[in-house]
Amino acid sequence: MLWKKRPTAVLAGLLVIHVLAHIDRNMLLGFSPQIITDLKISNTQYGFLVGVVWVLSFGFMALFLGSLADRFSRTRIIAVGVFIWSLCTWASGHAQSFEQMALARFFVASGEAALVPAAVSILTELFSEQKRSTIMGIFFMGIPMGIGASFLLAGTFGASLGWRSTFYALGGLGIVIAVLLAFLKEDRSQTMTHERGAPFVQQVRTVLGLMRSRPPLLFLIIGFVLLHILFAGLSFTQLWMVKERGMDTSSIAVHIGTFQLLFGAMGSVIGGVVGDRLARRLPGGHPAVIVLFIATCAVPMVAYRFVAPGSWAFYVGMCAGFFLPLACYGSANAAIMGMVPAQTRSTVAGFTMLCINVFAIAIGNLAAGRAVDVLVAQCVSSPLTHVVLATDFIGIGSGAFFALAAFFSARQRDLVIHVPARA
Template sequence: MEDDMTSRPASKASFYLGFLLLLNVFNFAHRQMPISLGFQIETGLGISHAQLGLLIGYAFIVVYSVAGMLLGTVADRWNRPRLIALGLTLWAAATVVSGLSQSFFQIALLRLLVGTGAAVLTPTALGMLADVYRPERRAFAAGVYYGGIPLGAGLSLIVVALLEPVVGWRACFYVAGAAGLLMVPFILLLKDPPRGGHEATAGTPPVQPPGAARSTTEVLGEIVRVARRSPALIATLIGSVFVLWPISALTLGVTWLQVERGLTMTQAGLYSGVIFLVAGFLGNLAGGWLSDLCHRRWSGGRLWFLALAQLVIGPPALAWYVLPTDSVLFYVVWFIGSFAATGYFGPIFATVQDLAPARVRSTMVGVLLLVVNLFATGLAPWVAGAIGDATTLTRGLVICSLVGFLSVPFFVFAARRYAAGIARRDG
């Protein structure tokens, strides 16, 4: 009987994780479209590397980040599956219409709408996963959820590489958006799990606030108070910005492979897709599992893991930009770099969730996305593209990769103060 009672929550958690992972695959497949089709969009619309960097970065990220934080406060109060369904409807429809764009301005405007809709998913989904997984398993759950990055991006690259030469780049947007719209009815069947169930003590009900219990202003005010009493949380946010610069700049990688390394559209897309899908997904799983292992053994173990991973993987990953494409080592390093890069997400999000009270967890994830997206995901591609227009994309990508090493002292600082942050979390 006890085993049956234990297995049912585990099965429920696994179902939520699998379903939300699928949604995140669609999320990143749609986000990936300008990355997968970067060279073709540059040629078709007559835009520069810097403009493509803006299209991939700030045209999407600014509204995505701000909306993510604000919608995180909504997710802390409203029915979360319905909120996700609304967001998916918006971002998938905007993806379809993106195929009709005739200028940089038009496609950038539609990217704003994609960003608004997509902003719903991650704060809401991670809040739901934190409610069905115990604290010691949250990095694993977040790592699996963020497997949607390599799965969605990899599948997008592969499908686009095979489809674009046949139907053109515009039809690729139509197909991707239509597939997303088909998922909406299934989301509406999903139940919203009780909030804060694993933080509840015996005899204390889970946190399940009514929709109008707190205003957005009150929730944001609490976020400020949480940040003020947690130096570990602030240092984690800053370290996350720096460690994600190399990955963010590499969104220009498919274009770089075609423009400066001589690969065809099909080669660049297929190689990138297969490597990122396999290595990236394995990296998400490994990063979540290893960081959870470190978390169980040491205070701030996930943060120590992040610092060590950057120091170990960062130097050899830089070699990829200068190795010849006909060398086996080029592809070996490419695989290792993709494996390592995605391993950061699980421990980062799990740490932020641990340091935030359950009642504002989705909002704090939104804050993390705001900070990371404004200062890494949005900024790094534009910087790399601008340097690429002035000199070479290779130089721009290498410079952005070096920024990643600035994360190490912040993760070390946060690890040393992690225990104090947990102790003061609900104060």
Template sequence: MSATNGAASAAQGHGTPGYRAAVLAMLLLVYTFNFLDRQILGILAVPIKADLDLSDTQLGALGGIAFAFLYSILGVPLALLADRTSRTWVVTISLTVWSGFTALCGMATSFWTLFLYRLGVGVGEAGGVAPSYAIIADYFPQHQRARALAIYSLGIPIGLASGTLLGAWIAATVDWRMAFVVVGLAGVVIAPVFRMIVKEPPRPVAASAVARAPVGQVFGILARKPSFWLMAIGAGFSSMCGYGLAFWAPTFIVRSFGFDLATTSYFFGSILLIGGTLGVFMGGFLADRLGGGDRGVYAKLPAIAWLICVPLFAGGFLTDNPTLSWFLFLIPNGLNILWLGPVTTAVQNLVPPQMRATASASFLLINNLIGLGAGSWVMGAMSDAMTASYGSDALRYAAVAALSFYLIAATLMFFAVRTLRRDWVE
């Protein structure tokens, strides 16, 4: 295939529309399990804390650094492996590994055993997202990628809501340990089905030098582009607040409104599913619709969304009325993840096609070390530090203080608007 034909093929996508839809559906299902396995710890935090006698700081570490450390670091070599071998096999094996360790979490007897099992979940999930981004970018034409990536990103709100609802139901019916076992084994069953349906897409660029580009070359291209750093660090600060709120919100609801585990799951799960689904889809739709004439839109949309999040989230945490809190949380739970479609699409277009998985993993390395690694831990530590002054309301004020991270994220993303127009690779 000539360079010209490769570019044309990449622009038009691969496969029939029906098969592309099937591929996207399977990737969405895997991504749903990705976030289901993450969020289940959040809804089960109250019984886990009581059973294992943990502090808020320890719970935050389990939700953050225990998962994020190896997840972030191993994402780059696994993405490089996916770029050089088979992306579909890397995703399949990764799903099997993280699901197996999720099931093992149900066997934990102490903070450290649960910490180690969460490390294992992070090892598995490290190979799931970046190769999936690259598969989507190869299958879908340029003008549909933001929407396709946004649909894929629906796995976040669906997975978060499913983890909240399913985890609470199993814990209430049996116990918190069985919740981990059931969702973990379900992922193991899905893995071979994914591999049978999703075929490795043809690579759009045939030049062997590009196909075997060393990781240092990919880093070198990204390092010279200011928009990469601004978007990665900006998304990281956003994720620091977003992951922290997602992890601690169920505990906040129990402590502030006195709900039981089942009621908490309905309250929070409905917010995640309704708000998150609308937000992710709108981000991809608006980016595809508005970004064709101005690539800066891919950075501008998230910045505006994060600014709107701050007062709405603050109102939801400060009110003592659960009904008002539900409505105030609904909109920002969509806006805080609106960035997924636009920004992940922009990162895909900072490098040549055969470097996409590695570029995505480089972005996720920064985003997750800042956001996923620190978010829940920082908020838990703030809650412990404020307990002497605010008692049971400490978590409420820790959450409000953490909203300042959205302001930092929005500022960085606004700076990325101009540089992204220059750094974009078609």
């Protein structure tokens, strides 16, 4: 396992795979007007494609594959996942109906579920606790880079090639990467039994026990889930800008892609670095850092929904919305991994992904799509504005749970410090 002796190269490779995962995942957003028109689907069905259908596979498979990653070769699990999602991304380009697209996206999600639990565990093992927030921030930079690249592809090459050819090309690229990744071996059989994860059911019980016994962990995961409601709003942001702000489809796709790529990536890196530096100084540690980020970005995020399109305040608020969730990733993941035993890290990461995808992505996107359809039917003015504002307020409200996590973390730290030594 010589690859473990090059942690920086491992981080770079996992980042590239993560970027590809989010390009494949978010191409539906980049091509949303074209796909909705070509497949003749409703806003509710679109919300189902980017939400519920994803959770039916991704969320539960993340938990299951996370438990496997705590026991077996993490590199092989990632390689199989990349192959499956890439093959089904290629198949997505052939979809002629809502049902066919839903089936293809179901299996794209199944493959992508393998990546984050295994990758987070590998990176936590290879890098020290003092660098963990920064490393997690760099890895999760794959989210804004992938989202941004998906919109850029849709607004540039996709505009001339079409959405189907773009899906074909992405699928082929991923299959090549999966074959190369399969050559990296990781032998977990020599690991001590107590240092490896238990069988699935027992492992899940262990994770649930950790949640019950550690309040900071529970509040941290709840806050992290609610923060992801912001991504449900992002699913409808392009439609909001086109339909209610009168912006051009292709040009705004390029704008969203560019700003998401730039400010989301900045959020990941800056958030990770600041998290490592401030967490040691603030009583609440990493959760307290997240509260500061939310408080800083909240006002411009809400204000930009009301100001004139194209104004400086509009773009400042848009960029704040892209910056915030990714700025929290480094601290949130570093804190979660620091609260759990090594043999449960992938399972806990998978459990967190399950909660995020069920409650934020699936329910959030489906509810947002349904709310738009209901408001349109009731002839409410600017229905998309109402919906994206609601997602903003819920995401900002996650700060209350991060504050609770910070409070309990600080209290536990004080208890440890003030426990008298025994003679």
